[in-house]
Amino acid sequence: MDAAGQAVMAARKDLFSKALSVPGRLHMAAHSHLLWPDATLAAQVEAWEDAVVLADHKWDKALGEVYPATQGLVARELNLPSSDTVVFAPNTHTLLAVLKSAVARRENGKPVRILSTDGEFHSFRRQAQRWGEAGEIELTLVESEAPDFAERFIAVARRGDYDLIFVSHVFFKTGDVFDRVWELAELSRPEGPWLVVDGYHGFRAVPTDLSDVADRVFYLAGGYKYAMAGEGAAFLHAPPGFGSRPILTGWYAEFGDLEGPPGGVGYTADAQRFMGATFDPSGLYRFVAAGRMLEAEGLTTAKVAEHVGGLMRSLAADPPLKGAVVLNPPGKGPQARFLALRHEKASAWKQALAERGVVVDVRDDVLRVGLSIYHDEADVAAFREACGGLA
Template sequence: MANTFFNFPEIFSKFNAFHNGENWFTAHSHHFWPDCTEEALTDYWMDSAKLVDEKWNHIFTNKIPKLKKYLAQHLEINSWQNFVFAPNTHELLFRLLTCQEFNRQKKIKVLTTKNEFHSFSRQIKLLEEHHFVEVDALQFSDISNLHDQIESKLITNSYDFIFLSHVFFNLGLTISTELLDLIYEKTKQTSTKVILDAYHSFMALPFSMSKYENHFFYLAGSYKYAAAGEGLCFLFIPHKFQLKPFYSGWFASFSELATEQEKTHYELGASSMSGSTMDYSTLYKLLSVFELYKELNITQHDIHNYVLKLQDKFLAALTNKSLLKKLSSPENPITESIENEFYFHCHEGSLINPPYKTLEQDRAHFLCFRISDNNTCKELHEKLKINKIFTDYRGSHLRFGFGIYQQL
């Protein structure tokens, strides 16, 4: 049964206590952590102290399988064993790319967009500059336009990799189910590796991988809406792929460490994509978040519906120009000049991802306003920050993010 009336900010009381009178619209970047994560960090320290070198056995036989099962349940995936972890998405992405041979005579072919996050866009640009990859990077005006371009590309081309964000970080636009279905149908019988970068949708938008788990890779992490902080990312790997990356860590042959091998050994399944020693404290934190939500019967739909109400309340106040007064405090009064500048730039017409143009289940958890130019956007961001209204920006796009730590 859904937990419709739950007081979400209550479980973030320790983070919120440090920010009275402040407005943190940055959940899409650095989400507040729930109180349970403090105890999880202590648990990690205690396990390290009590178990010393034996903690690795405890982590690998107890903690990691438990988290994999939570992830599989959350994404409606049957193959819970097929997750692999790393400290960041870049490590997982580059490791996946090295499953292909780097050969300038036969370049790796990649289909993507010009709106991907830096972890991917920087690396793929460097590989392109060094003539190892051939990239079709699409520029699009809306998801319908992207659908048409991808459909056209897949008719006339084949690719080694297709890399797309589920929610585009600089636009707040979400890939439609129709587009995912199109890509799946066009590639499911091929060796094309389709990677869905879900960092800006994981534990925000309700989403099921059940239809795609035999072909799509799914990439995400704990830093944003998962509310567990930096340091833990994961990749789901479909059963059909037995990968042997060139960029490989010693965890990828963990079971054979005591045996000398003539050739480099790879574990079977997702473990072949493992790296090396990492700090697993964030794994403890993410486990504690899943366990808290389970204990309180909080579903992904509960979280999504709460955030949509926050957005609707925000937009109503924006429309009647009462928003900044609601967000200000006696200690940080908003001047008339800042109010005028803000409402001149931020209004329904400047929204890149207006809710009325998006299906409810596809609404991203941040609103993205197109400001006239990069400098004006930066200056407006700084002026809001001085008044304890924390946002962020990408180029000329000002982003207001929403999370369940905020009060309705």
Template sequence: GPRGGGVEWGHNTHELVSRLLSAKMQREGALRVLTTDGEFYSLTRQLNMLAKHARGLVVPDDADEYLLQNHEASGLGLPSKNLVSTDGLHIDYVSVEPADTFPSRFALAAASRSGRYNFVYCSQVAFATQQTIIPDINTFSSSVHTALSRGRGPLAAPLQDPDDHPYLVVDGYHAFCAVPTTIDPHQRVFYLGGLLKHAACGPNAAFVTVPPGVRPRPLLTGWLADPAVLQPGSEGVRMGDEAEFEKGAALMGGTPAFGPALGVFCEVMARWVVLGITVAGVHSHVMSLHEALLRRVPAEGPISKSTLVPVQDEGFRSHTVCFRLGSAEVASATVSLLGKHGVRVDARGEVVRVGFGFGHSVADVDRLLGVLGECFGAAAPQAPPREVGGEAAGLG
């Protein structure tokens, strides 16, 4: 069959993304990234650090000063903004909001002749607002790759090797095992996910599907990317040796620890088959809980129709209903107050996220609505006074 393809495993999505970034850097000598302003903090932090490093290597002249140092610089009239632009690193990003126009705006940005992107990264569901910004991955992949081809220009030589094409990575972490998703195996898209969230199989296990024919050779690598070096008769790895990469293991590092979570996942999926559980069935159940909540949620208050993040079509809606409260302080106070009444929700910035799964029932919705009445029937929570000398920390 064709080179590459299949699924590769790692301990978390950031490990896999870092290796893919380094593979594109190794192959082309530069990174030209198109992403969004709504990615999870790991990727955003990594790109910020790369940008800071790239700026430190360049003494900009007056013409370059604006793009190099102003992260709000416009992408030459396109629907993107620039984080950094040097010979070795160029990063543009597109706003995830409004979600309903995101696919077309992102494709328009991908067609930029000035961008010439070789690494494109976008979440299926934006983690903070839980808005699905890629309703159909196949349509999105086709439109983005078409746009990227236009961006290369009509006189550009055809790309022969699959690894010469831009890497398109879709982060499905907040959709996997929740939002029904079908991906054509012939699409040139890396689909990234993990087993911790909706799969509920524990930490330290993440995966990425690799497009057919693609064989990444990451700069950031480890011995497990070529396990043959430990086989009998092997001379191991000596200084100056060419690094080889085993098909299906190219993104590996050192000794893996994802075995337990992967084992649980395999058992859970086997049980799903026996019980007739499907992602579509789970999604339908959660959507019925959404309907029960949205039909009766108060008109006003912190958790109400007035603060509700726009509700999307049930076919691709995420499993979390979100409310925008205007500030991170008020959102945090709301989460704390609900927690004291036995309701567990969380917040990302100014957005409170109320999530549902197949373990919830209409009785849980009734309980939530009752608590909302108890907590906010009289007055909304106020942001607590700022404390000097420390910050609360939470998991992503």
């Protein structure tokens, strides 16, 4: 029972028995690389066996059964009106590049005007900087750690003339949650600007309902983190009518009912218009296995977030790394699934903890401690003990 006398969900270590059996390791980086549940092993084997047994016809199953199942899982999690708006790719960088190529101004040879922040993940940060060097985009950045960030970003978006607005729902370094991001949907329209929300640290971490904005918002995320599927299963929710003819296009985008000029390059009307070419489908098998496991066990994002939230409050109440500043102390609203601890010794602490068998990660001067459904108070206590003597 918790302090209010309510039942607290027990950690589900049983679902991760293989990953947790690795000796001498305390995994406290569930935000960075969430351990794979046991259910994904059978899925990985199934993908291999399908390739052997079905050979050329493995794609009938991969695209005809597994792919629609992944779309359905995403649609249910985000409360989307249709699963047809979901497209998968090996990584978010691929989807970002295809998305940017669909902006009409790029086809006219003019720089794409993008509004974003200085706190975006490297897949966007690096590519945007290079696009800027090449004169392909005009980039405006808002400081993500400013105290009045939400008000400032929304104000800049409203008075600017942009083609794309790209911003995180949950910032990867600080864990700050931009819970007003959905207000920007009122600005989004097919002729521009387009609102693109990076949901990688929000998907299956923060309960997210897109039903009211699904017709105006792009949502980019994947399976590597909280969806527990590993790499190779990134996805994009693409609203109908936005970006009908990407310039960067793979041959899978021409499967189905095509639209386009006579004799020209045709595209499907659904999200498959953003699809690439041949890929390794095993990530999708794992995505389905992990997603079905969560549904079968009744492990909704809200329930897991509640479990993790209790552990985070316990850890944040008395941070074991003295002198560190907790950038995202747990509050009443949505929160990231990790604590961000800022200190000049963050990198040294990470190395020292690694030598003690504890896995955490660092972004610049921020040490991040990620918790999940396979953690309990004993793990928090073990982490505290491992931090002993670090100064």
